[in-house]
Amino acid sequence: MxxxxxxxxxxxxxxxxxxxxxxxVEAALAESGIREGLLLCNAMHITASVFINDDEAGxxxxxxxxxxxxxxxxxxxxxxxNGYEDNADAHLKRQVMGREVVVAVTGGKLDFGxxxxxxxxxxxxRRSKRVLIKIIGE
Numbered sequence: 001m002x003x004x005x006x007x008x009x010x011x012x013x014x015x016x017x018x019x020x021x022x023x024x025v026e027a028a029l030a031e032s033g034i035r036e037g038l039l040l041c042n043a044m045h046i047t048a049s050v051f052i053n054d055d056e057a058g059x060x061x062x063x064x065x066x067x068x069x070x071x072x073x074x075x076x077x078x079x080x081x082n083g084y085e086d087n088a089d090a091h092l093k094r095q096v097m098g099r100e101v102v103v104a105v106t107g108g109k110l111d112f113g114x115x116x117x118x119x120x121x122x123x124x125x126r127r128s129k130r131v132l133i134k135i136i137g138e
Contacts, residue, residue: 001037001136001138002032002033002037002136002137003134003135003136004028004032004033004034004133004134004135004136005132005133005134005135006028006031006132006133007044007130007131007132007133008021008024008120008130008131008133009128009130009131010048010120010122010128010129010130010131011125011126011127012122012125012126013125013126014122014125014126015073015122015123015124015125015126016064016093016122016123016124016125017121017122017125018060018063018064018119018120018121018122019119019120019122020055020117020118020119021041021050021118021119021120021131022055022110022117022118024133025110025118025133026109026110028133028135029105029108029109029110029135030108032135034105034108034135034136034137034138035105035107035108035138036105036106036107036137036138037104037105037135037136037137037138038102038103038104038105038136038137039102039103039104039105039110039133039134039135040100040101040102040132040134040135041101041102041103041118041131041132041133041134042099042100042101042131042132043094043099043100043120043121043129043130043131044129044130044131044132045129045130046091046094047087047090047091047093047094047122047123047124048120048121048122048123048124048129048131049093049097049098049099049119049120049121049123050099050100050101050118050119050120050121050131051097051098051101051118051119051121052103052112052116052117052118053116053117053119054115054116054117055115055117055119063121067093067096067097067123070092070093070096071088071089071092071093071096072089073089076088085124087123087124089123090123090124091123093123094121094123097121097123101118103118105135105137
C-alpha cells in the first residue's frame, strides 16, 4: 500500500468564503499515482472547513445566510470565547460544516456522485491556513 501527503495553503482576503478545491485535490491524486484507495482532505485550522456539495452560487449564498443565522458574527460580545479574538462564530460555523471529507478513489479518479465537488470553507480569513490531502491505496 502506498501513501501520499500534500498540503494546500490559503490566505483569503475576506473573513468568509467558499473555494472549490476539487482541481487541486484531483491534481494531488494524479501526482500520487494511486489508482484504488481512499483520499482524506481536511482543514488544519479550527475556523475552516472542508465539505462536499454542489458548485452553485445560489447554494453558497444560502449557506452563508443560514450559517449567519445559526451563529451570527455580531455582536461579538454575545460569545464567551471572544476576547483576544472576535472569531467565536467561525468556530461554530466550522463545527456545522465539518472538518474533513473522505472520498473513494477508483481507477485513479475521485469516485463522486453527480455534481459533487470539494470545497474549502473559510470562516475567519485574512490569515494563513492549510488543508491536508492524504491518500492511501494501491
